[in-house]
Amino acid sequence: MSYLWHIIIYLNCLRLLLFNNHIVTDDELRLPLSNRAFQYNDGFFETIIIRQGRLRFWEAHEQRMQEAARALQLQLPPLFFSSELTERLLELATQQHALAHGRLKLKVWRAGAGLYTPETNNVDWLAAAQPTEAIYNLPLQVGVCRQTHTLYSPLSHFKGPNAPVYVQAGLEKKAHGKDDMLLLDRQSTVSEFTAANVFWIQGDALCTPPLETGCINGVLRRSILRWCLQQQVKVEECSATVEQLGRANVVFAANVTGIRAVGRLEESELPTQHPLLDRLQSSLLG
Structure with a gap:
């Protein structure tokens, strides 16, 4: 040569x-x-x-x-x-x-x-x-972090200062062989996933944790909330336990790479289809 x-x-x-x-x-x-x-x-x-x-x-x-x-x-x-x-x-x-x-x-x-x-x-x-290649979109198999928790501060809503929290959560994810892990705050309230915000549909409302749980104020989170306001979809920023999340109509993870339904939360099988989830996918990511 x-x-x-x-x-x-x-x-x-x-x-x-x-x-x-x-x-x-x-x-x-x-x-x-x-x-x-x-x-x-x-x-x-x-x-x-x-x-x-x-x-x-x-x-x-x-x-x-x-x-x-x-x-x-x-x-x-x-x-x-x-x-x-x-x-x-x-x-x-x-x-x-x-x-x-x-x-x-x-x-x-x-x-x-x-x-x-x-x-x-x-x-x-x-x-x-x-x-990058096309996003892999099969339902997520999710565990719950037991050793790592989110903590609200004036710096917790953006990416960078709290990165060690997500590194530790990533180690738990690896140890348990999961696609992702659900992070809770110190009150055992649902906060977020390791690299995505968490949403769930309960009745006629789209729910997501408030920023006071220490979750990232994600870019897609903002876009989803804005879209719901424009479409007059009921939105609630509310606290929930893992058990309450398991009884939702559907649970999904959302970040800038896309939206993925949660198919299993620890040992519980969850529904992965919902008309509102389809609308969000087509309107924001289509």
Whole structure:
């Protein structure tokens, strides 16, 4: 094989990243040991789905990033409030062959060094994109976390600061061989899944836990609640036990990747079909 072909293969294998609005390869990226994301988890992230050249639910992602920045007292750059950011993210997705079906992760953290007291409220940011395949949509087999609980705080509604909670829940999921695990708060009230919000249909109402249980204020959660308001579908943010969840008409997980019904909750078989679930699928994800 010629030297030129070695170079072409090498370049094709390089992963391109967008770091502070500059394209770099993964082997060019250098972050200092004082990086505050590494030292203190001082930031947040968004996972964005790309479908047919569009950033799905982008306005909801923008809203949550602004909420996260306010809670962490971070100063987002002007780029984050312009169409240039979406253009740059889609350029990255194109270069990574992720424009038709892709996943993009946008990480934002406080710049500078310092100990617990920051030197600045300015941020650094990094975006990475990769192609994805069609979502696997069989009903979920779910267990209940017994060692890990959610805890409400001003930081619990967005992604990043509480990541160790979901890591520990992921270890329980792996140990029990489940598709997902249901997280409860300290009062044993249903809160969320490890990577998705939980919804259930009870009678004529769509139910979901309130943010006070410590759950993430998910992008699809926001979109579902907004859609229900527009369609005059009754919605209740309510507390529920695992036993009450098991008596629902249908239970499903919802995040930016899609909606999946729960077919089994611990030892209980659950219904997986409901007209409202079909409407949500077709209206928000079709």
